[in-house]
Amino acid sequence: MGKKNLLSLLILSIVVMILPLIINNPYYLSILIFVGIYSLITIGLSLLMGYAGQISLGQAAFFGLGAYTSGILTTKFALSPWIALIIAIFVTAGVAFLIGIPALKLKGHYLAMATLAFGQIIFIIFNQEITYTGGPSGFGQIPYFKLGKFMLDSDFRYYYFVWIIVLITLTLSLNLIHSRVGRALRSIHGGEITANIMGVNTARYKIDVFVLSAVYASIAGSLYAHFVTFLSPGTFGFSFSIALLTMVAVGGMASVWGAIMGTALLTILPEFLRIFHDYDILIYGSTLLFIMILLPEGFFIGLFNLIRKGNLPQSHLLKKLLETRR
Amino acid sequence: MLIIRSLKSFYGRLCALKGISLHIRKGEIVGLIGANGAGKTTLLNSIMGLLSSKKGEILFFEENITKYSPRQIIKLGISLVPEGRQLFAPLTVMDNLILGAYHRYQKDGKAKIRADLEVIFGRFPILRERKKQPAGTLSGGEQRMLAIGRALMAKPRLLLMDEPSTGLAPVIGREVFHIISELREQGTTILLVEQNAKAALKIVDRAYVMETGRIVAQGNPNDLINNQEVKRAYLGKEYKKIWE
Numbered sequence: 001m002g003k004k005n006l007l008s009l010l011i012l013s014i015v016v017m018i019l020p021l022i023i024n025n026p027y028y029l030s031i032l033i034f035v036g037i038y039s040l041i042t043i044g045l046s047l048l049m050g051y052a053g054q055i056s057l058g059q060a061a062f063f064g065l066g067a068y069t070s071g072i073l074t075t076k077f078a079l080s081p082w083i084a085l086i087i088a089i090f091v092t093a094g095v096a097f098l099i100g101i102p103a104l105k106l107k108g109h110y111l112a113m114a115t116l117a118f119g120q121i122i123f124i125i126f127n128q129e130i131t132y133t134g135g136p137s138g139f140g141q142i143p144y145f146k147l148g149k150f151m152l153d154s155d156f157r158y159y160y161f162v163w164i165i166v167l168i169t170l171t172l173s174l175n176l177i178h179s180r181v182g183r184a185l186r187s188i189h190g191g192e193i194t195a196n197i198m199g200v201n202t203a204r205y206k207i208d209v210f211v212l213s214a215v216y217a218s219i220a221g222s223l224y225a226h227f228v229t230f231l232s233p234g235t236f237g238f239s240f241s242i243a244l245l246t247m248v249a250v251g252g253m254a255s256v257w258g259a260i261m262g263t264a265l266l267t268i269l270p271e272f273l274r275i276f277h278d279y280d281i282l283i284y285g286s287t288l289l290f291i292m293i294l295l296p297e298g299f300f301i302g303l304f305n306l307i308r309k310g311n312l313p314q315s316h317l318l319k320k321l322l323e324t325r326r
Numbered sequence: 327m328l329i330i331r332s333l334k335s336f337y338g339r340l341c342a343l344k345g346i347s348l349h350i351r352k353g354e355i356v357g358l359i360g361a362n363g364a365g366k367t368t369l370l371n372s373i374m375g376l377l378s379s380k381k382g383e384i385l386f387f388e389e390n391i392t393k394y395s396p397r398q399i400i401k402l403g404i405s406l407v408p409e410g411r412q413l414f415a416p417l418t419v420m421d422n423l424i425l426g427a428y429h430r431y432q433k434d435g436k437a438k439i440r441a442d443l444e445v446i447f448g449r450f451p452i453l454r455e456r457k458k459q460p461a462g463t464l465s466g467g468e469q470r471m472l473a474i475g476r477a478l479m480a481k482p483r484l485l486l487m488d489e490p491s492t493g494l495a496p497v498i499g500r501e502v503f504h505i506i507s508e509l510r511e512q513g514t515t516i517l518l519v520e521q522n523a524k525a526a527l528k529i530v531d532r533a534y535v536m537e538t539g540r541i542v543a544q545g546n547p548n549d550l551i552n553n554q555e556v557k558r559a560y561l562g563k564e565y566k567k568i569w570e
Binding site for chain 1: 374376396397400401405406408412413414415416417421424425426428429431432476480
C-alpha cells in the first residue's frame with residue numbers, strides 16, 4: 001500500500017476519532033455522518049472513473065437501490081437491518097452486473113447516456129411502485145441498526161459506526177489499487193487495446209469494478225436509510241448523481257483520497273455559506289468554477305502539487321482565458 | 327513454430343487479408359515488409375487475436391489458436407510490441423513493465439518478476455533511471471525501448487514487432503535494430519514488420535513481402551533486395567520506367 005498511504009490512513013483515523021469529541025453540536029455531527037456516507041459512494045466512483053476510466057451517471061440509483069431495499073425489507077417484511085443490508089448488496093450487485101454487461105461495451109458519452117438512462121428508470125420505479133415505495137411522498141419508520149444491545153440511534157454512536165465502515169472500505173480500496181488488479185484497472189484507462197495485448201481481461205475488469213462501485217453505493221444507501229429513517233425518491237435523482245460526480249472531480253479524479261476530500265468539501269461548504277443567505281448558491285458555484293479553472297486535477301491533488309512544486313499545474317482553460325484577455 | 331494457412335481477415339465486410347500463408351521456425355527473425363495499407367499490422371493483430379473475424383488457420387506449436395482471445399494467446403507465449411507509442415502514458419515506467427508480466431504475475435510470484443525487471447534494466451539502463459517517471463514523459467526512443475521491454479517482460483516465445491524503427495531518429499532506429507539482432511542471439515524468435523525494407527532486410531533470416539492483403543514474394547534477404555517484385559510493391563518503379 002505504500003508508507004505514504006499508511007500514514008495518511010493513520011492521520012485520517014485519528015482525526016475522525018477525535019472530531020466528535022471537539023464538535024459538540026449535533027447538527028454538525030450529522031453533517032459529518034453524511035460526509036461519511038457519501039464518501040463510500042465517491043470512493044467507489046473514484047475507482048470506476050479515476051482508475052478504470054469508466055463514467056457513471058447512475059450512481060445515485062445504486063445508492064437508492066441500497067436504501068430502498070434496506071428500507072422496504074425492514075419495514076414491510078420486518079427483517080433485521082443487518083440482513084437487509086446484505087440482501088441490498090446482492091440486489092444492487094445483481095442489477096449492476098446485468099446493466100454492466102451491455103452498458104460497458106459503450107465508451108465515453110454513450111456510456112454516460114446509458115447509465116443516465118438507467119438512473120432515470122430506477123427513479124421512475126421509486127415514484128410509481130406506490131405499494132412498496134410509497135411513491136413520491138416516500139415512507140418512514142425505518143428501524144435503526146442494533147449492535148448487540150447497543151441501539152445505533154444517537155448521532156454520536158452512528159458517526160463512529162459509519163466512519164469505521166468508511167475507513168475499512170478505504171483500506172480495502174487502497175489495497176486493491178496497489179495490487180495487480182489495480183494496475184490492470186489503470187491500464188484500461190491508459191488504453192484498452194494495449195491492455196488487452198498485455199493479457200488483461202478488460203471486459204471482465206470493467207464489469208467487476210462497476211459492480212464494486214455499485215456495492216459501495218448500496219452500503220451507503222443502507223447506512224442512509226437506517227440513519228434518516230425516511231426515504232423519498234427526491235434524494236436519489238439525477239441531480240444527486242451529478243453532485244457525486246462533482247465531488248469526485250473537485251477532489252481529484254485519480255485518487256480515492258481526493259474523493260473523500262471532495263466529498264467533505266462539497267458537503268460542508270454549503271453549510272458555511274449559509275451566512276450569505278440568498279447569495280450562497282452564487283458563491284458556491286463560483287468556488288467550483290475557480291477550482292476547476294485553476295486546479296483542473298482536482299482541488300486537493302492540485303493544491304498538493306502546488307505546495308510541492310511551487311507552481312500552478314498546467315491549466316489549458318486558464319491559458320485560454322488569459323490569451324483572450326490579451 | 328508458427329504456421330499460418332490461407333488466413334483471411336475482415337473488417338466488417340471488407341476483406342483486408344486475402345489468404346496469407348507463412349511459417350516461422352524457432353530462433354528465426356522473419357521480416358514482413360510492404361507499403362502502407364498492405365495489411366502488415368492487420369496480420370499481427372490477427373495473430374494476437376485482436377481481430378476475431380477471420381478464416382483460415384493459425385497454428386502455434388501445433389495448437390490451433392485461430393479462435394483464441396488475446397489473453398489465451400499471450401499465455402501461450404506470443405507477445406506484441408505495438409506500433410507507435412502505445413504505452414500506458416500516465417502510468418510509471420515501472421508499472422508499464424510490471425503490466426507486461428501481467429499474465430504470469432500470480433503464477434511466477436513477485437521475486438521472479440523482480441529478477442526479470444533487473445534483466446530488462448540491465449539491457450535498457452535508461453529505463454532504470456526513469457522508472458518512477460510517467461511513461462508519457464519519455465522521449466520517442468525511450469518509449470520504444472520501454473515498449474520492447476514491456477513485451478519482453480511477458481517472456482514471449484515469439485515476439486511480434488510492429489514497425490519498431492518508425493518515427494525515430496536514424497541513430498536511434500539503428501540502435502533498435504541492434505537490439506533486435508541481440509535478442510535473436512539470445513534465442514528469441516521474432517516476426518519483424520517494417521517499412522524500412524533496407525534496414526530490415528539486413529538483419530532478418532527470411533522475409534515476406536506483402537501487397538494489398540497478399541504475399542507477393544518471399545525468400546532470403548539478399549535475393550529480395552534486388553527483386554523486381556519488391557521494388558514494384560514498394561516504389562512503383564515500373565510506373566517510373568513507363569514515365570521515363
